[in-house]
Amino acid sequence: MEQFYILLLAALFVLAVIDLTVGVSNDAVNFLNSAVGSKAASLRTILLIASIGVAVGAIFSSGLMEVARKGIFNPGQFYFDEIMIIFISVMITDVLLLDLFNSLELPTSTTVSIVFELLGASVAISILKILEADDSMATLANYINSDKAIEIILGILLSVVIAFTVGAFVQWISRLIFSFQFEKRMKYVGGIFGGVAITSITYFILIKGIKGVTVIPASFLEFVDNNKLLIVLGCFVFFTLMSQILIQFTKYSVLKIIILVGTFALALAFAGNDLVNFIGVPIAAFQSFELWQGAYEATGVLPSDFAMNSLSGQVETPTYLLVFAGMVMVVTLWLSKKARSVMYTEINLARSGEGHEKFEPNFLSRLVVRSTVSLNEAISYVIPNNIQSKIEARFSKPSEKKAKRNSEEPAFDMVRASVNLMVASILISMATSLKLPLSTTYVSFMVAMGTSLSDKAWGRESAVYRVAGVFNVIGGWFVTAVVAFIAxxxxxxxxxxxEGWAIIILLIVAVVLLIRSFVTYRKKQRELDGEEKIDRTSLITINEIITDSSDNISGVIKRISKIYSDVVDNLGLQDLAKLKKSKKQLKKLDDEVETLKSDIFYFIKSLDESSVEASKFYILTLDNLQDMLQSIGYIGKNSYSHVNNNHKNLKFNQIRDLKRINNQLEELFNRIIKDFESQSFSDIASIIEDKKELLDHVSNLIQKQIERIRSTETSPKNTKLYFGLLLETKDLITATINLLTLFDEFQENYKRIKK
Incomplete structure (x- = not known):
C-alpha cells in the first residue's frame, strides 16, 4: 500500500518539474515583456537579471502553500486517498492546460488555472462522497471553501478592469509630460519620474517580493508594515535625488535603471509567491503522505479512513525543494522557445506602428473600435481646438523621411516600458497590502494594453486587429477557468x-499529448526558421527587386505545382484526408502572399529615386501571383467539397484528361522554376509559347465536355466540378502567362537602361 503512494508521489514530482517548465514558459511574459519590448538592454542581460530575481525569489521563499492545502477546500472533510485523487487530477490538468496555452502562444494565469483545478477536483470528489452517503447537496458547502474561491474570482476580475484603466491614465499623463521626444525633457522632470517609479518598485519588492522570505527577520517585516508611509517618503526623496544626479552628471539612462530594477522585482515576486502554482500541490501531497504514514505506522489506519484535519496547519516547504525549483525555473527561462513565443505575442499587441497582425478582426473588435472612434469625434466637439492641438503635439512622433518597419527597432519606447513596470508594481503592492487576490499575469497584461491604447499605438490601421487580440487573450482566460474546472x-x-489503472492510463495519455505537442511545435519552428526572412524595406535597387521577385515567383509556382498535382491525384482516388491537407497548404500559401502584399507600403517608401518605377512592377507581380492563387484555391476547395459531400467520382476519361493537363503543366512549371532559380530568364519566351498551346488544349477539353453532356454525361455535380476545374486551370495558365510576360518585359527594359 505504501509503495503505491510512493510511486504516486514520484509521478506527482515528475509532473511538478514539467509544470515548472510549462508554467515559467507562460508566466515569463509578466516580467520580460517591458524590458525586451523596449530593448532596454540586450536579451542576455535581461535574462540574467530576471534569472537572479527568479532564483532569489524561489530559494528564499517561505513556501507556504495554503492555496493548495486549504485555500479552496476544507481538508478535514476528506480522507487521505481522496486528497491524493484531487492532487494527481490537478497536476495532470495543469500540465496539459498550460502546455496548450504555450503552444497557442497565449499568456494565461497559472493562479487561475490552479485555483479552478483544485475547485473542480474537490467539488467532483465532494459530490461523489455526498452521493455515496446519500446526503443532501446542501452539505457541499461543508467541503468547499466557497467564500475564499469567490473572493479570488471577483478579485481577479476586478483587477483586470482596474489595471487597464490605471495603465491607460498614467501613460497618458506620462506622455503628456514627456512627449515622444523624452530625452529633451528628462533633465527637467526625469528626476521626479525616476523617484516615483523606483520608489513604487522598491515598495513592491518590500511588500510583495520579500513577503514570507525566510532569511528576512520578522522584526524587519514588522517595521516595514508599520512604517509604510515613512519608507515611501524616504525612498522617494533618495531616489529622486539619485535620479537627478544621474541625469545631470552621467549619460546613463534613468529609464533603463527603472526597467531593469522593475524586471528584477517582478521576477522576484513571481518566483517567491507564484511558486505555489507549480509545486504547491505535490508538496501538499508529500505532507499528506507523511501525516498518513506516521498514523499508519502507529495505528494501522487505512488511507480511506485517515481524515486530513492536520493538513490545515502551517507547514514550511523544505529548502532543498525550493532550491531545485529555482534551478528548474532559471534553466527554463533561458532555454524555453515557447516562453519567447508567448512573450512576443504580448509585445506585438503592444507595439507601436503597423506590421503583420497575428489576430483576425471579429464583430466585437470592430464594434469597439467603431464606438471608440465615434466617442472620440464627439469629445473633439467639446474640447477647444487650441487645447486639442497642444495635446496632439505632445503625442505626435518625430517625422521620418522613410517609413520603415525594422525588427531591430524597439516595439515601444522606455517611457512606456517604465510606466508598465511602475503601474504593475503599485497595483500588485496595493492588492497585497489589502490582502486582495489577483493574478500577476492579468495585471501585467492589462496594464501593457492600457498603456498601448493611450499611447496611440493602436492606430486606425491596426486597432481592429489589436483589440481582437486582446479579446482573444481575455477569452482564453475564461477558457482557462472553465477547462481547468471541468477537466x-x-x-x-x-x-x-x-483507481490505480485510471491513474496509469491518464499519465500515459498526458505523456503522449505532451510529446505530440513538443514534436508539433518543433516542426512548426523548423518551418519558420527555414523560411527566408527578407526585410523588404532594404530592397532599394532594381537588381535586388528582380532577385526578390524571382524568389517569390519560383517559390509560389513550386508549391502551386505540387498542390495541383496532389489535388488531381487525390480527386481520382477520392482521398478526403489528403485533399484536406492540400486545402490547408493553400491557406498557408495565401497568407504568405498576403504578408508580401502588406509590405508594399514599406517597400515603396524605402526605394531610392532611381528605382521608384520598379514599384509598379512589384505590385503587378504580386497581383498576378494572387490571381494564380485564386485559381488553384478554387480547384483545391471545390475538389475537397465534392468528395466531402460524397458526390459521384469523376469519370475515367475526365480524370485521365486532368492528369494529362497536370503532366504538361508540371513540366512547364519546372522549366519556370529552373529559369527563375538560376535567374537566367533565357527560356521565358519559349515557355510563354508552350503555355499558349496548353491553353488551347484546355479549351478543346471544354468543348469535348460540352459534347459529352449532350450524349453520355448524367451527373450535374460532376459536370459542374469538371467545368470548374478546366476553367480555373485555364485562368491559372493565363495568369502565369501574364506574370511571365510582365517579368520578361521588365527585365528586358532594365537591360536596355543599363546599356
Whole structure:
C-alpha cells in the first residue's frame, strides 16, 4: 500500500518539474515583456537579471502553500486517498492546460488555472462522497471553501478592469509630460519620474517580493508594515535625488535603471509567491503522505479512513525543494522557445506602428473600435481646438523621411516600458497590502494594453486587429477557468472509480499529448526558421527587386505545382484526408502572399529615386501571383467539397484528361522554376509559347465536355466540378502567362537602361 503512494508521489514530482517548465514558459511574459519590448538592454542581460530575481525569489521563499492545502477546500472533510485523487487530477490538468496555452502562444494565469483545478477536483470528489452517503447537496458547502474561491474570482476580475484603466491614465499623463521626444525633457522632470517609479518598485519588492522570505527577520517585516508611509517618503526623496544626479552628471539612462530594477522585482515576486502554482500541490501531497504514514505506522489506519484535519496547519516547504525549483525555473527561462513565443505575442499587441497582425478582426473588435472612434469625434466637439492641438503635439512622433518597419527597432519606447513596470508594481503592492487576490499575469497584461491604447499605438490601421487580440487573450482566460474546472473534475471522477489503472492510463495519455505537442511545435519552428526572412524595406535597387521577385515567383509556382498535382491525384482516388491537407497548404500559401502584399507600403517608401518605377512592377507581380492563387484555391476547395459531400467520382476519361493537363503543366512549371532559380530568364519566351498551346488544349477539353453532356454525361455535380476545374486551370495558365510576360518585359527594359 505504501509503495503505491510512493510511486504516486514520484509521478506527482515528475509532473511538478514539467509544470515548472510549462508554467515559467507562460508566466515569463509578466516580467520580460517591458524590458525586451523596449530593448532596454540586450536579451542576455535581461535574462540574467530576471534569472537572479527568479532564483532569489524561489530559494528564499517561505513556501507556504495554503492555496493548495486549504485555500479552496476544507481538508478535514476528506480522507487521505481522496486528497491524493484531487492532487494527481490537478497536476495532470495543469500540465496539459498550460502546455496548450504555450503552444497557442497565449499568456494565461497559472493562479487561475490552479485555483479552478483544485475547485473542480474537490467539488467532483465532494459530490461523489455526498452521493455515496446519500446526503443532501446542501452539505457541499461543508467541503468547499466557497467564500475564499469567490473572493479570488471577483478579485481577479476586478483587477483586470482596474489595471487597464490605471495603465491607460498614467501613460497618458506620462506622455503628456514627456512627449515622444523624452530625452529633451528628462533633465527637467526625469528626476521626479525616476523617484516615483523606483520608489513604487522598491515598495513592491518590500511588500510583495520579500513577503514570507525566510532569511528576512520578522522584526524587519514588522517595521516595514508599520512604517509604510515613512519608507515611501524616504525612498522617494533618495531616489529622486539619485535620479537627478544621474541625469545631470552621467549619460546613463534613468529609464533603463527603472526597467531593469522593475524586471528584477517582478521576477522576484513571481518566483517567491507564484511558486505555489507549480509545486504547491505535490508538496501538499508529500505532507499528506507523511501525516498518513506516521498514523499508519502507529495505528494501522487505512488511507480511506485517515481524515486530513492536520493538513490545515502551517507547514514550511523544505529548502532543498525550493532550491531545485529555482534551478528548474532559471534553466527554463533561458532555454524555453515557447516562453519567447508567448512573450512576443504580448509585445506585438503592444507595439507601436503597423506590421503583420497575428489576430483576425471579429464583430466585437470592430464594434469597439467603431464606438471608440465615434466617442472620440464627439469629445473633439467639446474640447477647444487650441487645447486639442497642444495635446496632439505632445503625442505626435518625430517625422521620418522613410517609413520603415525594422525588427531591430524597439516595439515601444522606455517611457512606456517604465510606466508598465511602475503601474504593475503599485497595483500588485496595493492588492497585497489589502490582502486582495489577483493574478500577476492579468495585471501585467492589462496594464501593457492600457498603456498601448493611450499611447496611440493602436492606430486606425491596426486597432481592429489589436483589440481582437486582446479579446482573444481575455477569452482564453475564461477558457482557462472553465477547462481547468471541468477537466480536473472529469479526471478526479475517472480516478475515483478506476483507481490505480485510471491513474496509469491518464499519465500515459498526458505523456503522449505532451510529446505530440513538443514534436508539433518543433516542426512548426523548423518551418519558420527555414523560411527566408527578407526585410523588404532594404530592397532599394532594381537588381535586388528582380532577385526578390524571382524568389517569390519560383517559390509560389513550386508549391502551386505540387498542390495541383496532389489535388488531381487525390480527386481520382477520392482521398478526403489528403485533399484536406492540400486545402490547408493553400491557406498557408495565401497568407504568405498576403504578408508580401502588406509590405508594399514599406517597400515603396524605402526605394531610392532611381528605382521608384520598379514599384509598379512589384505590385503587378504580386497581383498576378494572387490571381494564380485564386485559381488553384478554387480547384483545391471545390475538389475537397465534392468528395466531402460524397458526390459521384469523376469519370475515367475526365480524370485521365486532368492528369494529362497536370503532366504538361508540371513540366512547364519546372522549366519556370529552373529559369527563375538560376535567374537566367533565357527560356521565358519559349515557355510563354508552350503555355499558349496548353491553353488551347484546355479549351478543346471544354468543348469535348460540352459534347459529352449532350450524349453520355448524367451527373450535374460532376459536370459542374469538371467545368470548374478546366476553367480555373485555364485562368491559372493565363495568369502565369501574364506574370511571365510582365517579368520578361521588365527585365528586358532594365537591360536596355543599363546599356
Amino acid at each position: 480536473a473534475a472529469i479526471f478526479s471522477t475517472i480516478i475515483f472509480y478506476g
